Amino acid sequence: MRVLLCSSSDTERAYLYKALSESLNSVEVADNLYYAVYLASHEPFDTVILCAPGADVNDGLGDALASCARLTDAPAIILALTRATPADCARLLRAGADACFVQPWSILEIQERMLALQRGTQATAATPPVRLDPLTRDLVEGTRRVSLTTREYLLVECLLRQASAPVAREQLIRYAWPEKGDVEPSSVNLVVSRLRRKFEAHGARTSIETVNRYGYQLDIEPEAGQSGAQSPQS
Template sequence: MRVLLTASADTTRHYMQKALTESLNSVESTDDLFYALHLALNEDFDAIVICRQSEEDLGTLFDVLGDLRRLASAPAIVIALGRATPAECAQLLRAGADACYVQPYSVLEIHERIHALRRNAAYGSEVRTGAPRLDPMTREAVEGELRIPLTTREFLLIECLLRRANAPVGREQLTRYAWPERDDVEPSSVNLVVSRLRSKLKAAGARFRIDTVNRYGYQLSTT
């Protein structure tokens, strides 16, 4: 999944980003809630996780929840708070949040709740295109009875391509998705992962393939 994380406290943001990334998510993070709103208005995310420590931040949350709730991509919106009363959590849920947690909360529970919220959403292009699916529990690409083990980069790169199966995906978009924590990824790094993936797919006998789109990027082809 592609997750937008915004947390006002550095320690919380770094911890949550590490935990979500280790669970095979592409995580874009910021400490600024309004910049997060700007990103959400201009890019698609599967989930938005908002972490706030102080009660003073609640007013700001109400200001942006309405805009987030109206996003066309309909991301799951999960809020994790340092302190809040049950009444305040109920208000946030009525304002547009899908889930609200108060410390002490579990990152694992938050991650599983996001998956539950997305389970019935229009996520996973394999349903519509006959493309393979990805199993985050085993870190494998699955095509029928065939299961292909992947590295974290390979998993994220295929996930990004799957979002537009049988259509070109730009190299810059692939780079941001598969290397969200880095701003200096060389084109050769992308080429290396794609080359390694092609070898794995061929050796496993997969029907889908990754084609090069000259001067643009790559395409996951299922036909």
């Protein structure tokens, strides 16, 4: 899951970043609400977590909620507040937040709410032929499962967001290596090579094609006998 984390506290930001990353999330960080809104308007995120000391909508929180809600593919917005009353939380939920937690909040509960919000979004969509299981770190094709490492999982997740469409190497690096500022293209190539070997060994219908001088593309071969399906690009 692609997550944008905003907190002005270095300690809080470092703790949440570590916890979210260890749970197979690709995490981008911001240290203020204005930068968080800028990032959310330029990159797609599944969830935005906004940490704030209080629930005063006049300190920029209300504007941030309104700006995120106006995005074309609006992410789920979760608030983690140091202090707030039930009335404060109700007001923020009406303003556009999807969930509101007040200290002492639990990162485990926040992550479960993130997953629940994502399930609610996916419930209205058709069942995908390929999906990722965050609990087991597996790529799932029907009854077939392929075990993935953390880096492989994030790279496949990025490709799945634009299945059957080219994804730039730079975008894959930002998604699968969010904690590193300088990643060589050879690192991406190495992970892709490992994934190709795994897919072939398990007889998976999923394949990763190279897009010359650009990046990679995830293709899914249709099941045998499936009508009206297009063959994957080479």
